[in-house]
Amino acid sequence: MxxxxxxxxxxxxxxxxxxxxxxxxxxxxxxxxxxxxxxxxxxxxxxxxxxxxxxxxxxxxxxxxxxxxxxxxxxxxxxxxxxxxxxxxxxxxxxxxxxxxxxxxxxxxxxxxxxxxxxxxxxxxxxxxxxxxxxxxxxxxxxxxxxxxxxxxxxxxxxxxxxxxxxxxxxxxxxxxxxxxxxxxxDTNTMDYLLAALACHFKEFSYASKAVSNILSSQTADRRIKDKALELKEAVVEGLKKEDANA
Ligand SMILES: [Zn+2]
Structure with a gap:
């Protein structure tokens, strides 16, 4: 052990x-x-x-x-x-x-x-x-x-x-x-990802959405971080939907 x-x-x-x-x-x-x-x-x-x-x-x-x-x-x-x-x-x-x-x-x-x-x-x-x-x-x-x-x-x-x-x-x-x-x-992509994750936690979905888009459209982001960003995107889209419903 x-x-x-x-x-x-x-x-x-x-x-x-x-x-x-x-x-x-x-x-x-x-x-x-x-x-x-x-x-x-x-x-x-x-x-x-x-x-x-x-x-x-x-x-x-x-x-x-x-x-x-x-x-x-x-x-x-x-x-x-x-x-x-x-x-x-x-x-x-x-x-x-x-x-x-x-x-x-x-x-x-x-x-x-x-x-x-x-x-x-x-x-x-x-x-x-x-x-x-x-x-x-x-x-x-x-x-x-x-x-x-x-x-x-x-x-x-x-x-x-x-x-x-x-x-x-x-x-x-x-x-x-x-x-x-x-x-x-x-690097910028990792930081964008971190900020997107934190923004999601605090329900700042528009901020998260922007950070996720940065990663997905980035020329320098690798597959791994793009995949993680895609996972996060689902939560962001859900969050934005709920926000719209409550508006
Ligand atoms: Zn000392």
Missing amino acids: EKETDFIFTKRIRCTVCDQTFGARTIKSGSLRRLGADFDLRPRFRYVDALKYEVYSCPFCGYSAMSRYFENLTKTQKNLVRENISSRFTSTSDQPPETIDYKTAILRFKLALHNSEVKRARLSEMAYTCLKISWLYRSYLEELQEHPDDSVQKEELEKAKEAYYKKAYEAFKEVIATEDFPICGM
């Missing part, structure tokens, strides 16, 4: 803000088996949810960010983190936890989001972090379905999941008009 610990190792990371090294629990990417994705591209993995391990958090100064954003801070950004995070941070144990559960992962991502605000990161970084927080809530709720825990308020988790999802959606809509592609590693 595979254990989560089989898929992770401790990576030594040098903190770009305080220059100390710490151990970060990291996924052994070679061991990871992808099981496909949810309708909004949230990746699924066998045995371990890699998403939980995507934030590096320095136990000495509190600087935290998704690994892809952890390095490459400007001098000004480092100072902003030192002044607004590190000065108030009490260093914690540098012994990383054996594994990261959803509750801890969500806290780490929220810390990363707070850091991104403090360091005045690009809006795409904040949008992406919010999206991942929402995805973590989704998985946490699924886990609670399987292993109920009466001490947890599910309605609160549900509300938070929606709130971060909405933040991500609103921010990504703005990001595509202000930043250059690739954005968060996504």
Whole structure:
């Protein structure tokens, strides 16, 4: 029987803000088996949810960010983190936890989001972090379905999941008009698809419809993303019909 610990190792990371090294629990990417994705591209993995391990958090100064954003801070950004995070941070144990559960992962991502605000990161970084927080809530709720825990308020988790999802959606809509592609590693077609999926969720079917048409008429979109867009189109058409009926 595979254990989560089989898929992770401790990576030594040098903190770009305080220059100390710490151990970060990291996924052994070679061991990871992808099981496909949810309708909004949230990746699924066998045995371990890699998403939980995507934030590096320095136990000495509190600087935290998704690994892809952890390095490459400007001098000004480092100072902003030192002044607004590190000065108030009490260093914690540098012994990383054996594994990261959803509750801890969500806290780490929220810390990363707070850091991104403090360091005045690009809006795409904040949008992406919010999206991942929402995805973590989704998985946490699924886990609670399987292993109920009466001490947890599910309605609160549900509300938070929606709130971060909405933040991500609103921010990504703005990001595509202000930043250059690739954005968060996504090309225009992938971003159109993500936005279409999010718009569908929030019942903004005209927006979704436009994003889906962009993909279907795109010269650069591959078969896979076009097929996904076609699937989504059915839901969009249904949604638009209902809107018309209610108008
Ligand atoms: Zn540090």
